[in-house]
Amino acid sequence: MAASLRNTLRRALLYVPGSSQRFLDKSWLLTADCVAYDLEDSVTPHKKAEARRLVRQALDQPAPPTIRERAVRINSVDSGLALADLSEVLQSPNLTTLVVPKVHSASDLTFITDVIAHTLGSDTFAQRKDSLSILALVESARSLTNLNEICRATPLLQGLIFAAEDFALDLSLTRTPSLTEFLFARSAIVTAARAHGLPSTMDLVCTAYRGAEGLRILEEECRGGKTLGFNGKQCIHPTQVETVQRVFAPEVEEVEWAVRVVVADGKAGSQGRGAWTLDGKMIDAPVVEKARAIMRRAELCGVDITGLQEKWKDQEPE
The missing domain is CATH 3.20.20.60 (Phosphoenolpyruvate-binding domains)
Known part of the structure; x- marks a missing residue:
């Protein structure tokens, strides 16, 4: 089945x-x-x-x-x-x-x-x-x-x-x-x-x-x-x-950006920040959800999301 x-x-x-x-x-x-x-x-x-x-x-x-x-x-x-x-x-x-x-x-x-x-x-x-x-x-x-x-x-x-x-x-x-x-x-x-x-x-x-x-x-x-x-x-x-x-697969740069956003958002959340900045651009809830969607799609395409999360584990919100 x-x-x-x-x-x-x-x-x-x-x-x-x-x-x-x-x-x-x-x-x-x-x-x-x-x-x-x-x-x-x-x-x-x-x-x-x-x-x-x-x-x-x-x-x-x-x-x-x-x-x-x-x-x-x-x-x-x-x-x-x-x-x-x-x-x-x-x-x-x-x-x-x-x-x-x-x-x-x-x-x-x-x-x-x-x-x-x-x-x-x-x-x-x-x-x-x-x-x-x-x-x-x-x-x-x-x-x-x-x-x-x-x-x-x-x-x-x-x-x-x-x-x-x-x-x-x-x-x-x-x-x-x-x-x-x-x-x-x-x-x-x-x-x-x-x-x-x-x-x-x-x-x-x-x-x-x-x-x-x-x-x-x-x-x-x-x-x-x-x-x-x-x-x-x-x-x-x-x-x-x-x-x-x-x-139609997410591009490499797009996936890396998404992983950086999600990693940094976890840290921003622990600091009580609902909106923050990455690479000089504001990141808020809709942007974070878009990043999560890109990560899910990339994983279905065979991208090593776990490896990228390890690579960007030190990413901080600006």
């Missing part, structure tokens, strides 16, 4: 075509926070049944240690194919996450949750509800206007994903390198996720992935998304994963 997925760190979500045995086999060699076997856009209609079978076979194999979470992107509720997808993949005890596309309203997620409960049965559902999560793709104007209801639809929901291409189609937008046409939507998604305590916010796919220029564009998009508050990004090629995981 998988461990609890509450507050799971998801930086890179890599899609793997579900209809390709070759790509499914290659997925075992990947290193990623979350690999999502795709039954939706990468699978043609006449290949859906075969893709379900192949994905189920892949899920039934023990997970490699380099993959932290195995997901399946099912077809949308509107497509009429979601029930068949769920009936197949939910049979695998190794499934950790359902990526649900085209979530236009809360009813889409209510349907998914009801099917999960009915398929698994009450006892199994109770056992697996902490190790099974949902990530919802926001792809339309309807999705955006219903974000609050979507975020409250099910306790299984653990994050929101922005699908830029379908959103651009719905609003008749033209994607530009600056991505400014998506600024409102991306900000709304991050804000709603934070307001409802959802741990994962996954930014749009970068369509460039070939060569040095593709990686430059990818890194630029990652840094822009991180600035907006996203904590992860969708990937469509394995070469994108390393850049995404690196950029």
Whole structure:
């Protein structure tokens, strides 16, 4: 049984075509926070049944240690194919996450949750509800206007994903390198996720992935998304994963600053100081909480926080 997925760190979500045995086999060699076997856009209609079978076979194999979470992107509720997808993949005890596309309203997620409960049965559902999560793709104007209801639809929901291409189609937008046409939507998604305590916010796919220029564009998009508050990004090629995981992890200087703040704050507290100074800048409660959050995230990324605390144990508040 998988461990609890509450507050799971998801930086890179890599899609793997579900209809390709070759790509499914290659997925075992990947290193990623979350690999999502795709039954939706990468699978043609006449290949859906075969893709379900192949994905189920892949899920039934023990997970490699380099993959932290195995997901399946099912077809949308509107497509009429979601029930068949769920009936197949939910049979695998190794499934950790359902990526649900085209979530236009809360009813889409209510349907998914009801099917999960009915398929698994009450006892199994109770056992697996902490190790099974949902990530919802926001792809339309309807999705955006219903974000609050979507975020409250099910306790299984653990994050929101922005699908830029379908959103651009719905609003008749033209994607530009600056991505400014998506600024409102991306900000709304991050804000709603934070307001409802959802741990994962996954930014749009970068369509460039070939060569040095593709990686430059990818890194630029990652840094822009991180600035907006996203904590992860969708990937469509394995070469994108390393850049995404690196950029969305706390930077070395950021982690050291956080450790210094927390160490010094402990000493300031013992002195009865609610606000103090570090490197000439005021530090108060919100700044300390931000530092603690950075430390928690860094620890999930494998940073030796204990070692850094030892290094900065003599840090004093100014």
